[in-house]
Amino acid sequence: MSAIGGAQRESALINLSGAVTMVVDDSAFALELTGQALMGFGVRTRHACLNATEAMEILKGQTIDLLLVDCEMPGIDGFELVRWLRHSGLEPNAFVPVIMTAAHMRRPRLAEARDCGANFIITKPFSATTLLERIMWVARDSRPFLEAGGYVGPERRFRNTSAPGEERRADMILKRESEAAKAGGQAKGEAA
């Protein structure tokens, strides 16, 4: 059962074979996993990069249609790469749909994740179904592109379209921290 969201019927046809896709991840294994999932969707990963520097060089010279990038990488990380791309003035790549992936999102980096200019961030674990759903969603993302106060990217609020699924891990972290803070406050009160 694939149980893809309401945006697309399971029998509907998709054709992603013409999409020029770049995947950036410092883990060769994660790169291969993403590449295999994409291949199943009919997408050949044209550019598989193990670091942001390599990706930047390619982005300067070749047009891509979709960028999947890991958030945490040594050296230039995923956030910095996306921010660079959005500010690069490279047309049309500066406007390319960007999906970021993260095995885990550190609490202090949530603001960076929101502000770097990516279309969507997927926190792992994610299944093939989730990945396809997100790709289809960003392909149809109609939010206007903004350049405001240092931010360049799709409008951060979802007005007419809801985001596909919840940013579950981030929500869980915030909820857990709020509960922990409350529990800590109670413990202090009891000790006093």
Added chain:
Amino acid sequence: MSSPGGISVDTAIARARANLETMREQALQVIEASISALEAIREPTGPGDMSEGREQAYRAATSLIDAAGPFELLDLCRAAAGLCDLIGALDPEQPFDWRIVTVHARSLRLLQTLPAEATRERAHILDSLSEVVKRKLAQPG
């Protein structure tokens, strides 16, 4: 995406799953290496090693999530994510209770060893870990 031809969403997902399945063995090796890396982490002696030790634990846990996620080994992902939550939320300047890493490593090893049908035992391990994470996050500092 809407150009003529193509494949159905169902077919796309089935093909992606089949492709991923060819990598299951490799994924299990990565999971094993990540758990071993966590088991090998000892409490550092020098202050400079503290943050490095924590980063090592964080990296091992995230690489486990990377490998386990596509195969929907969700218990392993949940246990590793708890460790990441804790390391990510604690103040790097504050002392770190290294027993947390040991507890997570042992629990991950156990989850990996238990048969899939041992749902009660699995749930118990995950609940205990959640409790540890919640308690540690509630501690001041």
